[in-house]
Amino acid sequence: xxxxxxxxxxxxxxxxxxxxxxxxxxxxxxxxxxxxxxxxxxxxxxxxxxxxxxxxxxxxxxxxxxxxxxxxxxxxxxxxxxxxxxxxxxxxxxxxxxxxxxxxxxxxxxxxxxxxxxxxxxxxxxxxxxxxxxxxxxxxxxxxxxxxxxxxxxxxxxxxxxxxxxxxxxxxxxxxxxxxxxxxxxxxxxxxxxxxxxxxxxxxxxxxxxxxxxxxxxxxxxxxxxxxxxxxxxxxxxxxxxxxxxxxxxxxxxxxxxxxxxxxxxxxxxxxxxxxxxxxxxxxxxxxxxxxxxxxxxxxxxxxxxxxxxxxxxxxxxxxxxxxxxxxxxxxxxxxxxxxxxxxxxxxxxxxxxxxxxxxxxxxxxxxxxxxxxxxxxxxxxxxxxxxxxxxxxxxxxxxxxxxxxxxxxxxxxxxxxxxxxxxxxxxxxxxxxxxxxxxxxxxxxxxxxxxxxxxxxxxxxxxxxxxxxxxxxxxxxxxxxxxxxxxxxxxxxxx
Amino acid sequence: xxxxxxxxxxxxxxxxxxxxxxxxxxxxxxxxxxxxxxxxxxxxxxxxxxxxxxxxxxxxxxxxxxxxxxxxxxxxxxxxxxxxxxxxxxxxxxxxxxxxxxxxxxxxxxxxxxxxxxxxxxxxxxxxxxxxxxxxxxxxxxxxxxxxxxxxxxxxxxxxxxxxxxxxxxxxxxxxxxxxxxxxxxxxxxxxxxxxxxxxxxxxxxxxxxxxxxxxxxxxxxxxxxxxxxxxxxxxxxxxxxxxxxxxxxxxxxxxxxxxxxxxxxxxxxxxxxxxxxxxxxxxxxxxxxx
Numbered sequence: 001x002x003x004x005x006x007x008x009x010x011x012x013x014x015x016x017x018x019x020x021x022x023x024x025x026x027x028x029x030x031x032x033x034x035x036x037x038x039x040x041x042x043x044x045x046x047x048x049x050x051x052x053x054x055x056x057x058x059x060x061x062x063x064x065x066x067x068x069x070x071x072x073x074x075x076x077x078x079x080x081x082x083x084x085x086x087x088x089x090x091x092x093x094x095x096x097x098x099x100x101x102x103x104x105x106x107x108x109x110x111x112x113x114x115x116x117x118x119x120x121x122x123x124x125x126x127x128x129x130x131x132x133x134x135x136x137x138x139x140x141x142x143x144x145x146x147x148x149x150x151x152x153x154x155x156x157x158x159x160x161x162x163x164x165x166x167x168x169x170x171x172x173x174x175x176x177x178x179x180x181x182x183x184x185x186x187x188x189x190x191x192x193x194x195x196x197x198x199x200x201x202x203x204x205x206x207x208x209x210x211x212x213x214x215x216x217x218x219x220x221x222x223x224x225x226x227x228x229x230x231x232x233x234x235x236x237x238x239x240x241x242x243x244x245x246x247x248x249x250x251x252x253x254x255x256x257x258x259x260x261x262x263x264x265x266x267x268x269x270x271x272x273x274x275x276x277x278x279x280x281x282x283x284x285x286x287x288x289x290x291x292x293x294x295x296x297x298x299x300x301x302x303x304x305x306x307x308x309x310x311x312x313x314x315x316x317x318x319x320x321x322x323x324x325x326x327x328x329x330x331x332x333x334x335x336x337x338x339x340x341x342x343x344x345x346x347x348x349x350x351x352x353x354x355x356x357x358x359x360x361x362x363x364x365x366x367x368x369x370x371x372x373x374x375x376x377x378x379x380x381x382x383x384x385x386x387x388x389x390x391x392x393x394x395x396x397x398x399x400x401x402x403x404x405x406x407x408x409x410x411x412x413x414x415x416x417x418x419x420x421x422x423x424x425x426x427x428x429x430x431x432x433x434x435x436x437x438x439x440x441x442x443x444x445x446x447x448x449x450x451x452x453x454x455x456x457x458x459x460x461x462x463x464x465x466x467x468x469x470x471x472x473x474x475x476x477x478x479x480x481x482x483x484x485x486x487x488x489x490x491x492x493x494x495x496x
Numbered sequence: 497x498x499x500x501x502x503x504x505x506x507x508x509x510x511x512x513x514x515x516x517x518x519x520x521x522x523x524x525x526x527x528x529x530x531x532x533x534x535x536x537x538x539x540x541x542x543x544x545x546x547x548x549x550x551x552x553x554x555x556x557x558x559x560x561x562x563x564x565x566x567x568x569x570x571x572x573x574x575x576x577x578x579x580x581x582x583x584x585x586x587x588x589x590x591x592x593x594x595x596x597x598x599x600x601x602x603x604x605x606x607x608x609x610x611x612x613x614x615x616x617x618x619x620x621x622x623x624x625x626x627x628x629x630x631x632x633x634x635x636x637x638x639x640x641x642x643x644x645x646x647x648x649x650x651x652x653x654x655x656x657x658x659x660x661x662x663x664x665x666x667x668x669x670x671x672x673x674x675x676x677x678x679x680x681x682x683x684x685x686x687x688x689x690x691x692x693x694x695x696x697x698x699x700x701x702x703x704x705x706x707x708x709x710x711x712x713x714x715x716x717x718x719x720x721x722x723x724x725x726x727x728x729x730x731x732x733x734x735x736x737x738x739x740x741x742x743x744x745x746x747x748x749x750x751x752x753x754x755x756x757x758x759x760x761x762x763x764x765x766x767x768x769x770x771x772x773x774x775x776x777x778x779x780x781x782x783x784x785x786x787x
Contacts, residue, residue, distance in 0.1 A: 054772035061768055091767030098771045137772055150779045 002277040003300065003311040005320050005463065006188065006208030006351050007246065007270065008329045009260075010339045011181055012451065013357040014410065015267040018144065018179035020044050022259035022268075026183075029247070029258050035237025037102035037127045040139045041244035042259045045180040047394070048146055048155035048169070052139045053098040056230040057156040057343065063092035064228030065191050065346030066284065073284045073347050075195055077225040083197055092225040099233075100137045102127040128236070146177025160393035169387070173365040176385035178357040180394075181267070183259060184231040184244035185342070185350030186210050188275065188298065189284045192243070195226030200241075206320075207272070207463065208351065209246045214492050217241055228346035239494035249486065252467050256460035266454065271327025271461040272320060273351070274300045274311055284347045291344045291397045298349070299334055302327070323463035328450055329353065336439075336447055338406040340395035356391050356406050359384040376425075377418065378411050405438070412437040413444045413451075529608045530623075535711060536598050537609070538624060539702045540693070543616045545625040548693035549593060551586075555617045557610060569606040573597055593687060596703050634691070634725040642726025645719055656713040659723070662705075666730040671744045677705065685728045695724045 026042040045051040059065055059076060066073040077092050105122035113120030126133040142151040147170050158166050168174055186203075190210050193201040200216035201223055203209070212223070212232070217240040223232040224241060232243040247257035255261065260268040275298045283294035300307045302324035311321055324330065332339035332353060339353035361374035362385060381388060381404060391407075392400040412433040419430035434444055450458060540550035557565065564582065568575055572595040575583040587594055616622040644650040646665065648658030659665075664674035665681045688694045698720045701710045715723070 050772075050775070054775060058771070061771055063768070085763060089764070089767075091764050093768060095768075095770060097773055136776075150776055154775055154779065 001307075001310045003274055003307060003314050003316065004208065004277050005206065005311070005316050005324065006273050006275055007186070007251065007463065008208075008273045008327075008333075008351040008353070009183075009186075010269040010329050010332045010353045010355065012267040012269070012339075012355040013178055013180065014355060015265040015451070016044070016179040016181060016357075017265045018044055018046065019264050020140065021262050021264050022181055023139075025258040025262035026244075030245070031242075033235075033237070035235040036233070036242065038096060038099050038139075039233040039235075039242065041231070041233075041242075042181065042183045043139055044143075045140070045182065046143050046145065046152075046177050047180045048152045048158070048177065048390070049142055049148070050151045050154050050156070051180070051182075052100075053094050053230050054137070054151075055154060055156055056228075059228055059346065061092075062094065062225070062228070062230065064226055064230065065343075065348055066189070067347075068285065071285055073189070073281070075191055075226055076228075077191070078195055078222060083222070087197065087220060090221055090225045093221060094224070094230065096128070097137070100139055100141070101133060103133055103135055106132070144177065147172075147175045152177075157390050157393040160389040160398065161387055165387045165389070169385070169390075173363040173370050174385050176359055178386075180354075181259075182229065182231070182342075183352065184210060184246070185229060185348070185352040186244075186246060188277075188280050188295075188349035188351060189347060191226040191228060191346070191348050192223035192232050195222040196220070197222055201232075204248075207248075207251070207465070209248050209251075210243070211245055211248070212241055212243055214238075214240055214242075215490075217492075228343065228348060229350070237494070238492040240492050251462055252465035254462050254464065256456075256462060260460060266459065269328040269332065269450075269454075269459050271329040272302075272324040272463045273327060273330055273333070274302050274307060274316070274321070274324050276300060280349060284349060288345050288397050289399055291347070292340065292399065292402050295341060295344060295349055296334060296337075299330070301334070302330065317464070317466055319466070320463045323461050326461045328454075328459060328461060331446070331450065336409065336443065337402075338409050338447070340402055340406060342395060344397040354395055355410070356395050356403055357386075358407060358410060359386045377415060381407055381411075408433075409437040409439050409447070412439055413447045416441065416444045417448050529612050532605065533609060533612055533624065535700055535707065536702055539697045539700045540595070540688075541624075542696075543613060543622045543624040547689065548696045549688040550590065550595060553613050553617075557614050557617075562610070565610055566603060566606050568595075569598075569609060570601050570603065571597060591687060591689070593689075598702075599704060634721070634728065638722045638725035639729045640726075642722035642724070645723055646726055652713070652719060653716040654713040656710055656715060665727070671748065681727055682730050684730075685724075691724050691728050694727060695720050698723055 142148040219239040286294040362379040364373040416430040419425040544554040660674040662675040662678040
């Protein structure tokens, strides 16, 4: 056993209102520099939709993640033999158009335009070339448009649906959409780290945050091709790659990352998981249908004395173990089992988990009248607006069972709380639903509390980073007095 | 304290080296000028050894005007272009072979060379009388060994590049022939004025391109004879000329380019081109839909 700590995340999709506050918080802190305008380390996608970059889930084209060859995971994007011939031009590199060309507006013209017959306008200007452009796409193009004909209709996850299911999803009275906020998953088996020819990417030993060393990065962009979630980006100004850093300067000072902190819907949870690093390869080599269980088995019980002892021997600080015991993520993923990893079939073992969303009640159209046809609060899961197969493709590695379990438990919790607080549902019915969902009134109350009444400290259990200890081991802490802050100590230059 | 010792040592060594260099410099001029002659003149000229590629220089200052000689050494080409009578006559006499311009030839340097020639002319047996390399008849086996040296099948002893890297000869090497940097050597023997002259040339090639290469890695004395034999025996084969000669090369070039492109296509043909644009193009733009 090689027990390590990983800062992990849960996004509760039923709470996301799609306001993009997280994206803006991140952009303002990290990616408002020249060369990074097109990057959205945090972005919010409307599903069904093609996302950002367009159709990133289509690994036939983007070739990200891992595939099994002879039972062993190997990179889809490259191999030892391919690194050299492709080093100056990787064949699976998305173009800027696949993200979008960033733009601003010619605001000056509104003030400086000469007098004329027409109102002056502010034309869109490319933030790359500075020339006027016709805006064709953006990072959240067709936002809130679940049934849009080009982007929503080409959602890659529809490959799991029958043509009939897909046609139903696009019928006006059955339209459905939900939001899918994404950041770097800080994977246990990161393809970006494995692909880097310069060894510039690394996963921090103490908390599992995946980072790119800006001094070692040579801009080969292999990480961009290898990451199946397309969450590493190439900075065309510095000639280096960049990615979400999970706001480690904030995390190290006990604050939640900016996107977590600013989340209006309070959908985000952060906490430490203890995992067994020795068994990552074994788990990543599992068959598709066993992947979710294999990943769950990597995450260990922080209350188990054996695990605690092994973690301690491996150098995990007591305060981090304590933090792991309070982790909301552990509860969502391992205890309640209602949070699932996105596209685990890419085998990078993402450590960001999603609570799948419930669908609105079903409507039917009779003549010109659209009315509710669902009995009770929810519609039957198998006939819901959003087919289970769709969510299973997204969060279950194709296994509808895991998604069904998560949705059933959430529905049971809501019915149980409705029975308690409103009382228009028989308590016995609610208890039966809980039993069917393999839950209990106690667990339902705990889920309810963590979902609806959660405070800042419930949602974000940030482990102490003990930076002071790390620094004291190597140098005099006074040496850095008044010299800390954001920025490059030596600014990276293109070609340096 | 530790650091002072190596510094003192180094300073001592530096003083020593400077002193040695100084002593060498003091006796340099004589050696320098004879080196200069050996490297730049000796491949074509002897002093009292008879005519090679160029004339015998014995008592040249008695036969030629001093000023004319100075100008000639500094720029033979310029003088021929200027139409100097003696210079043009020299060119005709030596089958159109013109003495190469020697880089950085200053009046002082030329003066020293003339002085050296005068001194050596007075001697009974000058070291520049010429080499007696060709002291036996050339055998067919020499030509075979020479061919191996020419093509580089056998490496030149001192590590100089084989002749074929810059020269072609008598259709050797098929379509590609030899290198194109230097002239074709098929007629080299007659052009330089006989095998003796050629052998002298090979000892220290004096052309501006060859000199810097062969100065440090000269052709060994044992290699001169076989090469001379081979060059002498080289006979011009019937070779197509002009556009006809270039045709096979052109065809081979086009075919290799195609093969290279095919290889590129096999390697990168499936690369990711465009996802979003292709998607929009496949599904038609929204405007098309409204119509």
